[in-house]
Amino acid sequence: MRLVPINAAKESTFLAQTIYDDKGRILLAKGVKLTNSLLNRIKEHGFYCIYIIDEYSQGELDDIIKPQIRQKAIATVRATLNTCVNLEDDKLNKFERKKIEKRSQQELDQIQQLAKLIVDDIFTQRDIMINLVDIKSSDNYTYNHSVNSAIMALVLGIGYGLNRNELYDLTMGVMVHDIGKMFIPQEILNKQGKLDDNEFKIVKEHVTRGFNYLRENTNMSTKVRIISLQHHEKVDGSGYPYGLKDVQIYKLSKIAAVAEVYDALTSGRPYRDPLPPNEAVEYIMGSGGRHFNMDMVKAFVKNVNPYPIGTIVYLSNNSIAVVEEINSEYILRPIVRVIKQDGRIVEPFMCDLKRESNIVIKGICYEV
Structure with missing residues (x-):
């Protein structure tokens, strides 16, 4: 799953974390397939971002408390x-x-x-x-x-x-x-x-x-x-x-x-x-x-991990990649799966940023 601004969320993706209203009641449950009407409902309740599951990020992240x-x-x-x-x-x-x-x-x-x-x-x-x-x-x-x-x-x-x-x-x-x-x-x-x-x-x-x-x-x-x-x-x-x-x-x-x-x-x-x-x-x-x-x-x-597993990132070599594994001693340099290079879709391959010292993460990508 990955975090996206509400304006970048798209129909047919799935909600990865339950959303609660201001009274602590469930507004939308985890696993709901998102539609435009549901996305508008989320916006109306004052939410700026949500967690989604899509083809790029299937895994889940557990909260540290229930x-x-x-x-x-x-x-x-x-x-x-x-x-x-x-x-x-x-x-x-x-x-x-x-x-x-x-x-x-x-x-x-x-x-x-x-x-x-x-x-x-x-x-x-x-x-x-x-x-x-x-x-x-x-x-x-x-x-x-x-x-x-x-x-x-x-x-x-x-x-x-x-x-x-x-x-x-x-x-x-x-x-x-x-x-x-x-x-x-x-x-x-x-x-x-x-x-x-x-x-x-x-x-x-x-x-x-x-x-x-x-x-x-x-x-x-x-x-x-x-x-x-x-x-x-x-x-x-x-x-x-x-x-x-x-x-x-x-x-x-x-x-x-x-x-x-x-x-x-x-x-x-x-x-x-x-x-x-x-x-x-x-x-x-x-x-x-x-x-x-x-x-x-x-x-x-x-x-504090700024790039959880499933995050899509821009790399300094003009690539787009998905975070696959965390290097606990170097959390700013995870292992990623490259999915695009120079704007073109490529056969995915792994890249360990701890070893590739000449490549850095430039930012988080919300739309692939």
């Missing part, structure tokens, strides 16, 4: 974030506030239990690698982003060598890292064009507002709260809210920063299309030492 656990985590994050907004209502009486506070704590406890469940499941896996970009619509971006970033951060944390207790805090912290965005006007968060200076100033308040909410209304650990506060700090001091530099930033926050930026870049938003995974990986690599700690970037490069 779909039902992912959907349960997303639903719990959604409930928690929406409940926290209710506590901001000044018209609440004492009884109502107490009731909402109790529900909020119960939901946070559920997130904590899910975070531990996910950590315990993934921690025992060997040679774990992120091969999939989760498919999300613009309608449920915030909730999916929280869960996807947490899973990504967990994998990076394992690669970095964190112990299990640190991984619990990391996963929990990233699940609630954007809780402060619930207090930012949605028309600013979803603005189509570029934010003006005042709007960006308001958006930046989400880190302090989230931190303050967790401190005042929950029993979350200090480590969890710091992740919500520092996930936009950059190691060169150009981040916010405090412009901290590398040694001043908590290590779990540094991991969270890499994970959440990667997921944000590969997600479609109302104001921009998603980046292909390879371009997002290149951005992270190019930002090492400036935005991101280099040790975190190294862990990222070892654990």
